[in-house]
Amino acid sequence: MKILMIQNSFIDMESMFKLFTEEEEVKDDVNAGSLDYRQGKVEFENVFFSYMQGKEILKDVSFTVLPGQTVALVGQSGSGKSTIIRLLFRFYDVQGGCVKIDDQDISKVKQSSLRAHIGVVPQDTVLFNDSIRENIRYGRVTASDQEVEEAAIAADIHDKIMTFPEGYDTQVGERGLKLSGGEKQRVAIARTILKAPQIILLDEATSALDTQTERNIQASLAKVCANRTSIVVAHRLSTVIGADVILVLRDGQIVERGRWVYLLEY
Numbered sequence: 001m002k003i004l005m006i007q008n009s010f011i012d013m014e015s016m017f018k019l020f021t022e023e024e025e026v027k028d029d030v031n032a033g034s035l036d037y038r039q040g041k042v043e044f045e046n047v048f049f050s051y052m053q054g055k056e057i058l059k060d061v062s063f064t065v066l067p068g069q070t071v072a073l074v075g076q077s078g079s080g081k082s083t084i085i086r087l088l089f090r091f092y093d094v095q096g097g098c099v100k101i102d103d104q105d106i107s108k109v110k111q112s113s114l115r116a117h118i119g120v121v122p123q124d125t126v127l128f129n130d131s132i133r134e135n136i137r138y139g140r141v142t143a144s145d146q147e148v149e150e151a152a153i154a155a156d157i158h159d160k161i162m163t164f165p166e167g168y169d170t171q172v173g174e175r176g177l178k179l180s181g182g183e184k185q186r187v188a189i190a191r192t193i194l195k196a197p198q199i200i201l202l203d204e205a206t207s208a209l210d211t212q213t214e215r216n217i218q219a220s221l222a223k224v225c226a227n228r229t230s231i232v233v234a235h236r237l238s239t240v241i242g243a244d245v246i247l248v249l250r251d252g253q254i255v256e257r258g259r260w261v262y263l264l265e266y
Helices: 002-019 081-088 111-115 132-137 145-154 158-162 181-195 211-225 260-265
Strands: 042-049 058-065 070-075 096-101 118-121 199-203 229-234 245-250 253-258
Touching: 042 081, 058 081, 058 096, 058 229, 058 245, 058 253, 070 081, 081 199, 081 229, 118 181, 118 211, 132 145, 132 181, 145 158, 145 181, 145 211, 181 211, 199 211
Parallel strands: 070 229, 070 245, 118 199, 199 229
Antiparallel strands: 042 058, 042 096, 245 253
């Protein structure tokens, strides 16, 4: 059995080392500078994008998120909502048009400087098999224990952590299996609070939760997004009532836009 485990480990190591030989798809320009963040205005200008040739995911998408504004993206699966988040974080480069932050094309700035200003609360929170404290500290690895606990308080998970026998030193298990879905999402929110980014991206952050847990976490998310430029991805209109503008996507295009009340009427 031990010999089999060692063999499997060598195979895994070989696969890992192969990753280092992979060429990056998204590269910084040779003369790329740092993002000069000023107010947090986000613009998509006539953006076209496809993951594979011949199948466009986004088709001439244009919208602006003003500083401090919350814009929600809603639509069926495959309509392009999460792709917009990935393009803003620059996991991919657009194939037409451009994405700007404070009038700067993000393809012309260093990826590290861009991502330093952006915080993401994903649908599926990735936790490491370590303590709750270290999982929250991942948001800003230089943070002190006090700052970690302040972030947990703001995310409304501190009291729950203190009910665990080992408190903040509680091990979360592989991929956080010892925590409930709601607790994992609150850890993700605490991470984002600790990072204190100027731009917040919420990628269906509550879609996998029950209704009551979703309502509770919405309050924590509202605190995170307050006075910050925010883009929220959601399946349901009911989860984005408070958004300043709602964009409805269908087949990679924005087919409607407006506030909650306007969209209900039409």
